[in-house]
Amino acid sequence: MNVVIVSYTHLDSNSGLHINSIANLLVDKGIECIVCVPDSKDTVFNLGKPAYSLLTFDEAERKGVRFSYPDRQTVIHAWTPREIVRNFVSRLSGKYGWKFIVHLEDNEEAIVSQDLGIPASALSTLPEHFLDQMIAPTRSHPKRFREFISQSSGVTALIDRLLEFKPASLPGQVFWPGYELDKKWDLPTNNTYRQKLGIADNETVILYPGNVHGSNRDEIFSLYLAVGLLARKHIRIRLVRTGTDYCELFDKTLDMLNNTCIQLGVVPRKELPRIFSLSDILVQPGGSNAFNDYRFPSKIPEFFASGRPVLLPATNIGRFLTNNEQCIMLYSGNAIEIAEKLELLIQNPDLQRSVGKSGRLFAEHRLNWNVAVNIIHDFYKQILYTQAGLA
């Protein structure tokens, strides 16, 4: 079996991490794997030396996609149906006659809707001509992405509800992402590092490692506000952030919220375990909505692997967890609820420990790339070799 994975972005990204982990483990299974990226091929080295081959789209089109054993069955795994991938995969599949499957990791319609400020229900009513002009290459075309999926041989998804976007007749497979096994995510609290950042021993550190963009701006703001509210109640608390803000979180009237936040900016991935060692509690803010219901938040595997208590929305992966045992569930996800749940944990160190420990066990058993790759491999075989796949 040969596999081509086509990414919509470079590999030093959340999606890239998934692709990198899967491709390396597929190679371990004796499968030849080529990953195609639009550009910035070298970013892969931030993740380590890959065991698979890497091509830019341009290279793949100019030089061809060549496997050592071209007679083997080949499947293309389109990593999202976004325009840049859809166009490339359509050409590749047309040229070589290879089957392709589509991977879904987000509610593509919700993202486009958020980007354009147009309700998702109204997007499909817009003329195609308009949509063609408005949709960026790294976004899914509201009409064409569904056509693309229906032309595929199957769909993989990070969370079950994403399979709602495929026709019922098409095979689909869910796999949950894992955490990077080569990093130690459950380091003990690093007091030296905390002191260096001016964090007192009696302060509770909430960590949110991630970017802020239009789709999550409101929920990250709720987290900031929750921490600000607790600080206003004279609770010693600090929010530690990494990542980039692609939109304004709040205006100057709320500058006081910056007083309780330490923003470390963009941090190399290898530094993340050390950042995690600053923290006491990890929060994935948000509630049930059209964006969150159809995603698997990218930081969740590492959150659970940290052995620290995790607050997360009662949707997506939250639906498979037990509240107050493996995690602390957020139902509305607003600032008041986050603040209340944080207070609960801060006042109850035993609960912190037990939830952190159970969360770690969940990660070890369920958020493991070896498990995920076995599932993916079986799905490839189903697509390539079974009667349904050949039909």
Place this chain on the structure above:
Amino acid sequence: MPLNDYLKTILAVICRKLIEAGVGFRLKSYISSRIKSSIKAKLYRGIAGQRAKVDDSTQRAESLSFMPLISILVPTFNTDPSLLEDTVHSVIDQSYTSWELCICDDGSKNVQTITMLKSLQTRDSRVKVMFLENNYGISHATNHALSIAKGEFIALLDHDDLLTVHALYEVVKAINTNPDIDVIYSDQDKIDSLNRESEPFYKPQWSPELFRGVMYIGHLLVVRRSIAERAGRFNPEFDKVQDYEFMLRVSEITNNIMHIPKILYHWRVTPGSLAYGMDEKADVDKLQALAVNRHFERLGISATASPHPCFRHRTQVHPGSRRNYPLISIVIPTRNAPEHIGRCLQSIYEKTTYRNYEVVIVDNNTTDPAAKGILRQYPCTVLNYNETFNFSKANNLGIGKSRGEILILLNNDTEVITEDWLESLLFYLEQPNVGAVGPLLVYPDYTVQHAGVVLGFRGTADHVMRGFPADSDGYAGSLSCAREVSAVTAACLAIRKSTYFDAGGLCEYFATHYQDVDLCLRLRSMNKRILFNPNAILIHHESVSRKTFYDHMDRALLLDNWKNTINKGDPYYNRNFSLSHVDYTVHSG
């Protein structure tokens, strides 16, 4: 920004605006031909709103999965034929076509009217005309028209008024969105003999308490026929206010009542009609009050209605005598300020006629000897609250120690004016599904400080009609009559203790502002009504105590909790009013 990206952004903004303006569907078929001119024209139409004359075919083209027959009932009597012609044409011209016009002539003697009516029958098969030999009155005639109606819904149309061209389409669109809806009413305006439109009346969403004081539903009124039949048809005893009395009975059997905030009806201004002037129909006020009294009787509400002493076509509701006097706990957080707490307590103890109440003072470190003396002077319970002041926490502490079944949250800088303030607040609090009641608060100069809270002012929420003379009518009775509002101030707020706890009480994460709005919105999310009651009046010496400090974190917290609710617009403040003003100024856009 590269030009291409810039153009994409512009395109997205245009599309967004068009969709917001409700023209998204129509855009589709138009684009292929003349994109640029189309966008301009349709954007204008959309933003211009409900009055815009959009091409009929575009709206007809929109698919409505459910297209019920609507029977339009028109009683006539010696109607000016030219006006009748206009009325009928406004029906025939409807963009929605599944209707029948049921005209009942109430014994007209005017030959031209009769001739016109007879000719109408031949023009359109959907027009049905029946003639009564004698003049029995409008209710009688309307009932006859109803008896020949076959539609699932009936619409009431006066013989000289006009429907806007998409009136029925808008109604059916609303029915498609809310299939269980039983009653739909719209905004309206007036039209003169030259067909000039004026005096738009922008109404709140269904507000049953306001309806007891004001005949605000008016036109266009569409009722599910089965509900109309159950309600018992129109009562001739109430001719002149027959549709109001009918609607009171309808409201007793359904709460599925929806408002379309668009002008779908032009009310003809002719001598003799109410549209011409408030005094055109004698005895209307007495009939209105009688209708409300009958309504109270049917519902077993111990109250009487009388014509408002100051305003035409308003009723004033008087609570009946009480048999029980539940303990009311008045909870007052305070610190020092002897002039405030002294005046407040004096007014309570000297003026209040209600016999069973207690006052719980939550004292936040009072050190002023005069204030301490005042607290000792009255038979109130004083609780010490020595932390950094938090309004919510102070109230929660006081409520926790209170004994009453009913709570009044009260600021220390208020002063009771109306002696029966507690009876009045309690009366409304005891009505079904009422979560909280707020009084009329006035400044010392008797201008309005609080007459309810509107969502959206200042981007969050604020008091409506602030600065209005307290003895004015407001907008169509909004200040002279009790009504539903989105929130009331906690400067004086009545609530049952059980309801307070069910809702989670005042949220202590709010430090200074908006905890009352947050509480009321939680009550509303529990399907509780929030009422403003203008009959209970207190002075709020806010100008004295008010600080310039504005807590932006509280603002952010309110928006974090309720942004979606606020963005939907206040149900009791018509979207045609500007949120830049607190005084019902019509939106200039």
